[in-house]
Amino acid sequence: xxxxxxxxxxxxxxxxxxxxxxxxxxxxxxxxxxxxxxxxxxxxxxxxxxxxxxxxxxxxxxxxxxxxxxxxxxxxxxxxxxxxxxxxxxxxxxxxxxxxxxxxxxxxxxxxxxxxxxxxxxxxxxxxxxxxxxxxxxxxxxxxxxxxxxxxxxxxxxxxxxxxxxxxxxxxxxxxxxxxxxxxxxxxxxxxxxxxxxxxxxxxxxxxxxxxxxxxxxxxxxxxxxxxxxxxxxxxxxxxxxxxxxxxxxxxxxxxxxxxxxxxxxxxxxxxxxxxxxxxxxxxxxxxxxxxxxxxxxxxxxxx
Amino acid sequence: xxxxxxxxxxxxxxxxxxxxxxxxxxxxxxxxxxxxxxxxxxxxxxxxxxxxxxxxxxxxxxxxxxxxxxxxxxxxxxxxxxxxxxxxxxxxxxxxxxxxxxxxxxxxxxxxxxxxxxxxxxxxxxxxxxxxxxxxxxxxxxxxxxxxxxxxxxxxxxxxxxxxxxxxxxxxxxxxxxxxxxxxxxxxxxxxxxxxxxxxxxxxxxxxxxxxxxxxxxxxxxxxxxxxxxxxxxxxxxxxx
Numbered sequence: 168x169x170x171x172x173x174x175x176x177x178x179x180x181x182x183x184x185x186x187x188x189x190x191x192x193x194x195x196x197x198x199x200x201x202x203x204x205x206x207x208x209x210x211x212x213x214x215x216x217x218x219x220x221x222x223x224x225x226x227x228x229x230x231x232x233x234x235x236x237x238x239x240x241x242x243x244x245x246x247x248x249x250x251x252x253x254x255x256x257x258x259x260x261x262x263x264x265x266x267x268x269x270x271x272x273x274x275x276x277x278x279x280x281x282x283x284x285x286x287x288x289x290x291x292x293x294x295x296x297x298x299x300x301x302x303x304x305x306x307x308x309x310x311x312x313x314x315x316x317x318x319x320x321x322x323x324x325x326x327x328x329x330x331x332x333x334x335x336x337x338x339x340x341x342x343x344x345x346x347x348x349x350x351x352x353x354x355x356x357x358x359x360x361x362x363x364x365x366x367x368x369x370x371x372x373x374x375x376x377x378x379x380x381x382x383x384x385x386x387x388x389x390x391x392x393x394x395x396x397x398x399x400x401x402x403x404x405x406x407x408x409x410x411x412x413x414x415x416x417x418x419x420x421x422x423x424x425x426x427x428x429x430x431x432x433x434x435x436x437x438x439x440x441x442x443x444x445x446x447x448x449x450x451x452x453x454x455x456x457x458x459x460x461x462x463x464x465x466x467x468x469x470x471x
Numbered sequence: 472x473x474x475x476x477x478x479x480x481x482x483x484x485x486x487x488x489x490x491x492x493x494x495x496x497x498x499x500x501x502x503x504x505x506x507x508x509x510x511x512x513x514x515x516x517x518x519x520x521x522x523x524x525x526x527x528x529x530x531x532x533x534x535x536x537x538x539x540x541x542x543x544x545x546x547x548x549x550x551x552x553x554x555x556x557x558x559x560x561x562x563x564x565x566x567x568x569x570x571x572x573x574x575x576x577x578x579x580x581x582x583x584x585x586x587x588x589x590x591x592x593x594x595x596x597x598x599x600x601x602x603x604x605x606x607x608x609x610x611x612x613x614x615x616x617x618x619x620x621x622x623x624x625x626x627x628x629x630x631x632x633x634x635x636x637x638x639x640x641x642x643x644x645x646x647x648x649x650x651x652x653x654x655x656x657x658x659x660x661x662x663x664x665x666x667x668x669x670x671x672x673x674x675x676x677x678x679x680x681x682x683x684x685x686x687x688x689x690x691x692x693x694x695x696x697x698x699x700x701x702x703x704x705x706x707x708x709x710x711x712x
Contacts, residue, residue, distance in 0.1 A: 340573060340574075340577060340580045343566070343570050343573055343574055344574065344577060346563075346565075346566060346570075347563045347566065347570075347574050350563045350564065350565055350566070351561055351563060353525055353557070353561070354557065354561035354562075354563065355574070356524070356525060356545035356546060357523060357525070357545060357549065357554070357555045357556075357557055357561075358549065358574050358575055358577050358578075358623070359545075359546045359549030359550055359554075359577050359578035359627060360546055360574070360577050361544070361546040362546075
């Protein structure tokens, strides 16, 4: 393999990984932006998304097959269902604590994470589940590099979701309300904005994006398990911090950067794949020390 | 006596353990400008916040156009036609002037024609906002920010507008300009409840005034009476003016 082959291959790997990180990081960043909560249950939402997608696809595939024709509608259904789960969690666990000290709500988020994690563990008896997709390895081969259609569809789907989200935030009145709440919540109330509804909407959007990533990860890796959300939750948090937590373009950028960094980092001499988490979290520590506002973040004086 | 738009009876509010409002009663008649005066910490802003629902009343009754709104949510109160332009302007910095105005029109978001009509009206009142509509609101000067805050509040076509210290931090000629706008709004049919520290300016504009001291109304009367009564001016309104 030539250097170019390696670059193209790692670029593909990095983009796929980065897509997952970005989609999950978006929910982290949106929720942080609007209510200043680091939602540590968000990685588990991604995991639940994968399992909900698994269940839905099991039914849908009997009708539409287990190719993209079955997977895409299953993904949309899973996104909707998990979006509502996010709203429900927000309503039950977070909303009563919105005016409480930030630390209380943070601890509740850890509690929600444990509830989701353990519930799925009990339901699945802690087993790996084979994701029932029938996608093959067909694709485009260029020299030594092989890029599957699955990989291309995933990067494409992520791009579509991000563009849709960007338009939603930039152009619609609800997107503007989300940004305004992150600037001044009480001023929004005085504009006649039902702040609780907009917060719920934010949780819906963030959770459904994480579910999309969960379903795609299931399809891509072929198996899912109850602890798959833990590490990606931390990685997505890292991505959000890289981009600047609270910033939506920052979350997209941070996720992609982290994905690329991990895949290229493993190509360094004497460094193997087992080092990729060291890269990610080493970077997180450096950033938190030297540039806690990230690449695109606003300077924020308030501390967690 | 004309029709009453806003009626408050025995209003009490706490901030934690601080008894901020100790029984406030007042009336705002339709089409008038009523002003709340008093020193810092007298409870003027708290009164406005309690009316608009940001702060909960501990006791008392607030009635707007015949409907009780004492425990209503802020967004529901806005929908009824009562808007509150808060102290410190509180415009959304980091968003454009146009976006700020869009958010002001959140409650009538479905009605495109109405929104256009309101925008046009606001741009006629404040042509500068039209010129700077695509700029970040943070880049506006203090006076322009106040214009944006008032413009944003007008997007709903309110029946009653609560204005908290619109003259704060502005140069005298800008204060005059803002007061002129408030008078114009009032002449076009908006009832106004104005909170001011600058009693001289407020009493020249208002029809009726209430003076607050430590959460109570200590004096009330026609602006002309308040303005001319030496003892009141000396005791409550800063005799220096």
